[in-house]
Amino acid sequence: MVNQKAIHELFYNPISNTGYLVNKIKNINVKRHKCDGTYGQSKSIKLSQSLDVTIENIVLEQEDKEFFDNCLAVEQEEAIKERLLKTLEARKNILKKSIDIFKEFKFFTFNSNLILYDFSIRYPGTEQLFLNQWKNYANVAKEIFVELFEEKSIKEIGDWNQEISSFLLLLRMLPSTSQGPKSREKKRSNFENSIPKLIKFEHLNTPRENYDLSEKQPHIIAVGANKQAVSQYLIVFDKTILPCASTYNFCQIFDLYFKIFYVFNIEFDYS
Template identity: 25%
Template structure:
């Protein structure tokens, strides 16, 4: 693989070495070397998606694309509309519904904006052992996706970033006009296969399982919702906070999101 640029050959060889790669990933002494042993992740699009499919099958791999646009997106927008308004919530709702006013500052596209509304419904979790610290919704958004102007140095951005869990780096002329999405892992860029924001969200979630990376603790509620409710992974065995689906951030008593988002003929897990 180190001596070919043929994508089909690389994809086939990566399928062949899948079991060996999983052995490395689950070896505490070697897991941090995975991107050095398999640098193809850094320049060949689609490898994250291929490994995830080998882990969970094509049905699970396609669930976000099948369910978010048809079921979850509209429900998340509807529930978010009942929350106490904030400037960020207002902008995200406006962009999610594709009704942005001309005077509004550029915001993310409809799919990404609707997804970020989940952070208002599923409260960011406090992190830290001795003194738990709960981050704001705005800070939580920055833990999911960061915008970088295409004219700026990506390398400078990576060098300035503190080591943290995977996130999306979106580059372009504005948040509305993203030219490329990357997943940042250990200060390295993994190019997303597709140029859509929904595809970037999909790869961000999947990279955790492909490389056996723990969730960013403040985003655990959001990732757990994706894992169990949308992708159907380890349903019934994954520990969930009692408030994950019941209490949106700072809103007090709230309708049961488990009922509103889960118990639907199109979303109930088999």
């Protein structure tokens, strides 16, 4: 029998208030409030507003704005990190406005290390939680799934490699966010439709200019000879391919993918 504490923490860790699936739970609550008529009675709160305490009157100084506009993302990485720390509160306020974040801070599109750093100064002490803890859960993901569903249902995951399959098993175990009873077939169909919103496959011989970049929401691209032999992972965000270390495994690329939602205050796709 799988340890029940491990199952619980797989979805949400109440001690650290962390967990990648907690955001899906928020989406479920939104759907529920819409159903019972209570949605909209309280102000909608975005991720950065709910997790950050900001000082409203702090703005980005002209000197800092000019630096961000003209800096070299790779060559001046350390200088940019210092400026990111200095301007943290001002940038939190900027994120509350509907702006093109890549236009405002274009250096992020050239160096994903800066995204990881920005997350670390926003949420200090949490930046390594997932990478450190996932290995404890990856090996039991399949066992948990088999306990909840029939083993033959694993074929719904597709022919991805073992590392990716572990994540997709978790995605399949998420509760439905739509209202009303659902047939098993409809739940399966919705799950299969949700996979491309997380990850897509591109053959290694396909030129990057031919990749499908139409999605505005962040998603991962797995590049390789086939889904079992992935050689590199990329992240597409706002129709832009972000630079990612060629040595990243799927766990590392998913960690970066998730942090993008927090750094840029992006709302998850409800579906």
